[in-house]
Every structure is written in C-alpha cells, then in structure tokens.
Amino acid sequence: MNLKPQPFRHNNCGLIDRNTTMAFQFDGRTYHGHAGDTLASALLANGVRLLGRSFKYHRPRGLLSAGSEEPNALVELRTDARREPNTRATVIELFDGLEARSQNRWPSLQFDLGAINGLLAPLFGAGFYYKTFMWPAAFWERVYEPLIRRAAGLGRAAMEEDPDSYEKAWAFCDLLVVGGGETGLRAALEAGRRGERVIVADEDFRWGGRCLAESTPVDGLPGAQWVEQILRELAQLPEVMLMPRTTVFGAYDSGVHGALERVSDHLSEPLPGQPRQRLWRIVAKSTLLATGSIERPLVFGDNDRPGVMLAGAVRTYLHRYGVLPGERAVVYADNDNGDVTAANLRAAGIDVAAVLDTRRGASVVRALGGTALRGVEISEGGRTRRIECDLLAMSGGWMPNLALATHHGSKAPADTGTRHFAVPKTQRKCFVDFQHDVTVDDLLLARQEGFTSVEHLKRYTTLGMATDQGKTSNLNALAIVAEAAGKALAEVGSTRLRPPYTPVALGAFAGHHRGRHFRPTRLTPSHAWAEARGAVFVEAGNWLRAQYFPTTGEDDWLTTVTREVQAVRSGVGICDVSTLGKIDLQGPDAVAFLERVYANRFQSLAVGRCRYALMLREDGMVMDDGTVARLGPQRFLVTTTTANAVGAYQHLQYCHQVLWPELDVQFISVTERWAQFSVAGPNARQLLQRVVAEPMTLENGAFPYLACSNFILRNGTQARLYRVSFSGELAYEIAVPADGGEALINQLFVAGEDLGVVAYGTEALGVMRIEKGHVAGNELTGHTTAFDLGLQRLVAARNEAVGSVLARRPALLEPTRPQLVGLRPVNQQQRLYAGSHFLPQGAANTAQHDTGYVTSVAYSPSLGYWIGLGLLERGPERHGEVLRAVDLLRGHDVLVEICDPVFLDPAGERLRV
Amino acid sequence: MLIPCPYCGLRSHEEFTTLGEAGRVRPSGDDLQAFADYVYLRNNVAGRHRELWFHAAGCHAWLTVERDTLTHLIHGAWPVNETPTSEAHTGNEPANEAPAP
Amino acid sequence: MSDLLTLLRQPSSAVAELAAPRQLVSVIARRGCAKQLPGLVLEKFGIALPAQPKAGVSVSARELAFLWCGPGHWLAMSDTAAGTRSLEEQLSDQLAGLASVCDQSGSRILFSVHGPNARMLLGKGLGVDLNPHSFAPNDVAVSSIGHIGVQLWQVDATPTYQLLVARSYAESFRHWLQAADG
8 A cells, every 4th residue: 555654643542542543535645644643633743734724714724623613624524426515524534535625715725715705804894794785675686695605604405405314312310421421431440330321422433531531640541541431341241321422412301411432433334224324312311521621712812823733632633642732832721731742742742932921921913824833923021023833732721511401591600710811902802602603893893883682792702603603712702792891800700601512423313214204104904905906196284195096197287187077977986985084983072081081962863864064163263174074862972173183182182181181081092994986976875785795775765875884795804884965976985994994996897897897096085075065174274163154053052062152253153254165167178276266356466455365276077167266255146246256376267257166966866866 | 391180190291381370260141351351351360370271283182280480389280171260369359450340 | 331332233132023913902090989999800801901001911811912002001912813792792791891902903913023233223213211110021112213103012021112003104114124124
C-alpha cells in the first residue's frame, strides 16, 4: 500500500490503533489515518487545518474542538443516497473508504467566492433580513428570492431515497447514567453493585470521556487503562447495559429520554439485517447527568481563524489521537488549564512561544492570518506586541453541560466562577457564535435596537440557534449582554435549550414507518380475492378498499364505475362493506342508552328490524350515521361509518363510563368478527336464496325491507342478514365470521354467475347513494345538523339525547341555513364539480353572493347525465331555480337546476320488492 | 409523558386520547345557556387540574388524571367513577368568575 | 452485563404465527356484577377469572382460558370447535344476568415470539417492561406495537410470549415482526 505520511502524527502518543491504517478522501484528495481516529483527528494528522467556510461570511474555519460541541468543521459525509450534510468532523468515526467534502464554498475551500460576503459585512448585521430586500417590490420574486435560495442553507441533502433502515426500541431501567466518563462509569458501577438496572450511554465510540484526553492518572493508572479496568468490572454485572455511540438527545416528561444509537454509522454500510441507527425511548426511574463540561472560548478579534482551538481539545488531540495540532503554540487562559496545556504541548515536542494568563494581566487582542493562523497580537502590562504561532490553545474554563436538565425548564445555577469576559477594543470581528457568525457587534446592535431580553436577543441575532445550539456561545453572549446592561450575570437570565441535543435524522424518528408502512394498513376479508380480480384500491383511513374493478379493455375509471352501477341496478352486485364499524350492544338498559346516544327513538324498534340512526355531537351537529338492528329484546347491532368507527366507539364509552354509568349496558366492537358484503340489485334475493339453507325465509313477506335475522347457509356456516339498502335497489347485507369471508364471496360469485353478478367498489357505491340522495361523509362535515340534511323527522327531541338541546338553538333552525338539495346541469352534456359554489346568475363572483356549495357529484348511468348534492341557503324552497355552480380554482361555471336530492325511485318501491 | 393507568400501569401517552377538563357535569333540562357553557367553556388552569383521558390502545377505561400543566407532573389517575373529590376546586365553576345568578 | 451489540448478533428469535383459538367470546360484566362473576365462573367452568392484568390469563384443564382485557372485561378462548353448543351459547346460559356475552371467533390472529431475544424483539415496538422483575408467565398486557393493537401474555420463562392481533391488521403486523426480527 502506498501510504502517504501523516506529518503531524506523533510517533508514539495516542490511543489509536497504528496497526490498522485506513484510507479516506476529503475534498477529493486521499489521506490515511488509523482505527480510533475521527475524521477531524485524521485530517489534523495530515496537516489539513482548513475544514470549512462559515455560514454568513464564508470565513475560513478549522477545528475549534474535538467533540460534539464543534461549531465549525461541518462536512458533507458520504455520497449519493447516503449523503449527510452538516456532520461534525470531530465525531465522525473514521472508516476505510470514507468520503467527505467541505461545505458552503465555491469553487473551493481555499478560494471561496462567498468570502465577498465578508466585505459586505455591514449589510449582514443582526436582523439584516428585516432591513434589506424590500425595495423594489418587483424584485422580490424575480431577483431576491432566487438569490437568497442559492445563498441560504447549509449543506445539501441527498435527493435519493435513503437505502438504510432504522429501528426504534424501548428500554427500562432504575438508573440512566448519561455520560460514560469517569463520573458516569463510577456511578454505574456503584448502582450496578447494588443490583439496580442501569443503562449507561455515551455519544462517543470509546468509554472514558476526559480520561482519554488528559495526562493525569486516575486511581494511579493512566486514564485509558483505568477505563479498561472499570469496564471489565461492569461486564460482570448482568443488569448493567452499556450503550456506546448513543446520544441521549432529550429529557422528556415522566423520566422518558430520547436516545439515538448510531449502530452502523462507523461502517461503510450496515451489516445485513442491521439498521443504520436505532432510536430509543428510555424510561428511567432516576437519571444521573454525568455529561461533563464544555470549554468556553475566549472572545477577541478574529478568534475564528483555523488554528485557534480550545485548550482541552488540544490535549485531546495530543493524548487520545496522537496528533500534533501545530508546531508553534501560544497558550491563552483565564484558569489553570493554560499551564497544564503548555506542559503537555512541551512534552509532545511542540514549541510553546508564550503562556498568557488573564489573571497575570495578559490578553489576546486579535489573531493574525487568513486561511491559517500566523500569529497573535497581545496586550501585556499595557503594551501590545505580536507573537508568531500556528496554534492558539485557549481556555475560558469549563461550563457544566446542563442541556438535558434545561429541557425540563430547570434553570442553570448562576455561574459563580471568576471568568475573564472582557472583550478587547478592536475593529476586528470578535466571534461569539461561530456557527451562525454572530459577533460582539451584533449583540450590541441588537441591544441598541431594543432587543434587550435574552429571548429576543437570541432570536434577533440567531445566536444559539444553529445545529450546535449555542454550546460554545451561550455563556459568552449572556456575559456580554450583562456587561452592556450593567447587570450581574445572574440577573440577565438564560434561554432554554431544546431537544435534540445534537441533530437526529428524521429516518430515526420514522423507524419502520416509512413509505407503504407509514401507518398500518387494514385489509378486508375479501382483499386477496379483490386483488386477484384486478381491483384498484383506495385508502379509507387505515383500510384499503376496492374502489372499482376494471375488466380487460376498460382503461378509464368512469367506464368501469358506470358499468358496475348499471350491472347492480339491472342484475346483482356485491361490495365488501366489512370496514364499517360494528358494535354489539346488550343489557337491560340498552334501549335507554341508545336513545341517549342517538337522536332517534328505539323503544318501538321490533326485534328483527333495523333502523337508520343519527348520532349527534353535543353541540347539535351530526357526528355519524349508521343503522341500529335489534337482534333481541336487549341485544342490538349498531353500525357506524368506516371513518368514524373508532371515534364513535370512544364516544359510546364516554357516554357509558362518564355520562351515564348508572345505565346497565355492555358493548364491544365486532368490526373484526364479521365479514360483511352488500348484495344489491333486482336479482339479490334470488342469489341469496341459492346460498341460504332455507330459501323461503327470504321471501318478501318473511323478510321484508329493514328486517334482520340469523341464518344458516347451505354449507352450515352461520350468517346474519340485514335488509338495508344504500343503493336504493333490493339489497341485503350478509355477514359471516371473518375467517369465512373469502369463502363466502367465492361462493356467491359461483352461485350468481348466471344472474350476472358483478363486483362493485366504493366508487359505484358512491354513485348509487348520490342517485338516492343519501348523505355521506361529504355532507356530514361536522357543520351540518339533522335539520340541514333534511333528517329532522328522525330526531326525537329528548333532552337526555346527546346534542338534542343545542340542536334547538334558534340559529340552527333558520330556513336561511344551507340545506340539502339536489342539482343537475341545465345542459345535460356538462360535467359537475364538487366544491363549486352556488351563485345567482348575473351576480359578481364575490363572497356576498355565495349561497352554498356542491358537496357530492357523480355521473348517473341511470339518468345519463351528471348529478350532484349540495348545501344551499333556503334549499328546500328553491327547487326549480337555476343557479351557477362556480369553481374559481379550476375555472368552471356551470348553470344548474336545483331539485330534490332523491333522483331515483323517490317512493322507494325498488327497495321493497 | 407516561400516564399511570390504574389498571394497566405506566403507559406512554400515545396509548391515550384526551378530552380535556374533567369534572364538568352535563346539565339536565333544556337550558340553552347551561348547555352552551357545558359544551364551549373550559377553565384553562396554569397548575394542577384534572383531565379526562381514554386508554384507547389499552383497557378502554376513561380516567380522571390530575396533572400540573406547568410541570407536567401527574399527581394521580383514577377510573372516572372512582375519582376522589379534590381539595382544590373541581373545575365545575370557572376559577375567577362570580357564581352564576 | 448485556452489551447491546453482542446480543443483536445472535441468531434471531423464533417468531411464529399459530392457529388462533377456534372460539373467542367477549365477556363483559353487567353493572354491579364484577364481584360475583369470578365465583360463578369458578363454579361453572372450574377456572379463575383474572381480576387484573397481573396473572391476567388463566387456563383450565379443559382448554378454556380467560384473558383479562379491561375492568370487568374478558376474552374467553377455547380450542374446541363449536359443537352442538357454541362457547358463546354456553357462557350466555351459565352467566345469564351477570354478564353480556358476544362471539368474537375469527376476529384475531395469534402470534408467538420465543427465545432469548424475544424481549429485545418485542421491545422494538412494545412500550411495556417485559423484564422478569416486572412481567412473569401468565401476566397480560393490552397495548400496541407499531400502532397496531395487541393483547399479549407470557406463556413461560424461556421466555415465550403470545399475542392476539385483529385480523385486518395481520399483514401489517407480520411485516413489523419480520423487520424487527432482522
């Protein structure tokens, strides 16, 4: 292997595996690194220090840190469908063949034209978008928007479908330890020894946190060795679950935590059967945050140059990765970490040109250099001078990482340390939020413009709103604001951090639920049969229902549906109606209960009879419609619409448990228990007589319209028949236990072949109910009452009945309300469009002339022209009137005649044969 | 959020649907104003209050849940017909209005 | 110590679809009868009626089982075919006045998940703690997996679990199981 040398790799420090060398690409060039490297450490080992361009100003940026708080080194990882924008190079585990690209620069990282933004900086101050791009208005869509679209955003998402799978999982524990550094591991061991169920999670791929980064021993051992030892002990405890590469990204209510496990991110591809990532919900009785601290950057001129790094990160690169972040360093700190870092640098053979301690009166005024640090200008004892260096290790001290605690609204305790917050007087930009390019001047400008509260300041300047959520900027910003306001830091307050702690892929939240499996699909008992017959399906909530059954040669749905309707009305058709909600209801107070839940009376409903029923909402609007069949003195079978099945059942439980627990009634959903088919058409009785054991029991006298009863089929199957009709033809619904549904429909088709039996779907079902003026979902909008729908006769006005009282509000009984009408086109060749509004002829198309709208339309094969139903003010008084049905959205204006909504057989003779 | 169903134990809120404020009593009679208040008016409490939750994906029990809307802490959950009376107002009358005439 | 990664590399657990019990009947106590019902069921059918999901499934020698579904609500399960008298008729007769009874045969599909990875597999969708300290053989949970309702109980300490799923959701649930099984 032709290995390129890694010029900045130390020859024996570091916890990387020098025996495993990996090749990777960055911006098209090949480099080498080792197992245990991150992309950041490997690039640094190869001397690559320019890693990106900042968001607004396109300033050259390098690594600030060695962890997930990294604001600068955002790269595009992988290519094609797996391409991931905005990944932090500091947390990408190196693998062989890794490909990464820098972002937000053109044509290259070294020479980025976007840097011109830096010259226009005065225009890009805080809130610039509220002050620019306003004049002239003609430029908004044609000039400004395309410009902004091209410039905006950070990184490019892949446009192909994600080839990987994601999983979700639940975990339960007594103690969740967030953070697997020294504190976390010790706590896990202690709790584990007590027999508690413990989960320890760390975002890193190695355990140990700072133990891997510092030269100080732990319990007398080198950090990494101490970690190995404690891990061996933890391995003995069966109730301790270790979760590496897992970020606990959110603390939610009730001890629930969201965690993202990066199962395969460190592999070029997931292993077969493995997901890419797994999203956990961890339910913890108690939680210990051992999330450590994040180091605070110091604020001075051009403090964002590549080569300016956090001192703790410098130590991490030295000790964990065996990488030399520079050749000549200056150390700058307001605490003891400065001296420690200087000692570590010297031990690694790096020249330390100066150690500046603010406590001893030294400070950095500005960094020098462009795409790389060349030196610093410092102030010491009142005098300024310049020092050459290619590395500035800065430390503003550690800030406790309390993100997860603040998710719950806990306020971070007041910062009591003595810190150096002073900002030097300089014309150069002093950065506070690196990722969103927010400077000290931006904060002061926002204050000047009146945005003095921290919440306003955050949103106006966008400080803390980038993918790093202000991890390295929040405290500095608060201090600058406090200073400008003349207040103490504690008085200024702080903003709340929100989950996720670090970005989480949407795929992880989706897990299994994507594409076809976004939500579960419910299949009817005849689904396979319908599929085999070439049915086209439609989604009705979770259900798949056969919409129509095209035969060979039919390539237009209207032709198929018209044929189905004609076949039903002249012969017999069968439609699967199993999806409608079915509820078995029993008990001594069954009638009393039904008379409260429904608007109708049921006392008089005879055993063996069905009734059309209306369920109202308490505000008087119609909630659902269906049928109630009396199977016995205290036994009923209630049906609901498909869409409302779940809601109606929940409503019944509410009425039973909350409103009237004194009523002795029991009910259960039997939607799944029965396969149910509508058998409709002049030949329906004949067909059914061929399958029931006693055909005479189906004669009209024995089983009249609206009868219901149990039947035994010829083959011994128990069945129920309900003589109800949605189509207006002689019709029955036949129900058998669901596992016999497919057998039944096969049997019916064999038995009915010479009767011209056809399968019909939801479209034909819809056409026929419109021809008969039956209301359905389009009319049951939640804004319509029984009065509006012409069903007032069904409502028995009893106060106990849900909705009864408020349905009697005077405004709901005004004749001016939109009420159900039928409509037909004056010119019978014209098509009608649902959603069209009724406007008078000769009137302008304005809202003041709007008198209602068209709710349902269908081509009527029976009449040979389009028909519709609608809601029209004073509707019943206006039959014969000619209006315009206007659809401004799709550009239609059709003259229509208002008529009775029942287009066929108004006397209902066909039903009763 | 986890809800302690008294029958099933601690379960994710996704298994439930909520109907809002508990303790409202359906008026008897036909007083339009009483019914309108019952249907449209709710107290919007900042702090502890009681709500109705239905364990839709579980035992199908309607529950009264006492929850703090500020902290989200749940202080109790009972079957709706076994709910102890609370020391605080039950939510029947608006907290800040004079009693109805 | 259970390291997640090690566990997941083991061969997948046994997932099977079984024949659902031939007869299923919903039993719901009448008002005020929930206390008397267990005594009557014990007398007439020789089986204890579970009062709660803990030990929520009870099986008799005659292959009749009662599954707790909610307060005062059970699912009676039997593998014997309906002969001259269906289970619904028997229960209706014997429990008359104390419970309402409704046939549910054919409404459910039965799945079984067993083996050392069974908890891990179910944990991918079930928000109920199946750890042996919290869940034991004969314990029941009525919950959902992947937005699909399940009635689940533990059969033995292998562990083996069985679940009933509504018939219309069967194919979607099979797909979830396959994906979870890796």
